[in-house]
Amino acid sequence: MTAEQSVETLDPEETLRSYLTDRLKTTVEVDQDLFDSGLVNSMFAMELVVHLEQTFQIAVLGADLRLDNFRSVRSMAALVRRLRDDHGH
Numbered sequence: 001m002t003a004e005q006s007v008e009t010l011d012p013e014e015t016l017r018s019y020l021t022d023r024l025k026t027t028v029e030v031d032q033d034l035f036d037s038g039l040v041n042s043m044f045a046m047e048l049v050v051h052l053e054q055t056f057q058i059a060v061l062g063a064d065l066r067l068d069n070f071r072s073v074r075s076m077a078a079l080v081r082r083l084r085d086d087h088g089h
Helices: 012-024 042-056 073-086
Strands: none
Touching: 012 042, 012 073, 042 073
16 A cells, blocks of 8 residues: 555555455456355455455454355445445445
């Protein structure tokens, strides 16, 4: 992240695709089902929660910890945007 780039200006989809491509050593499409494709398991899903919280300075709690929120890059990006909007970021 550069000095002029703040958490609020990070593009969740691009940031997540880059992170997943690096971690999984394969290209990930925004609508690809990460669980059905076998790329992500429940342990890695927990790592994704931590990554989202740290990268985007959000808290993923309670009902937001549903598997469907982490099924694809698009669903995680939507979660990030909603949580940022809910907390005035």
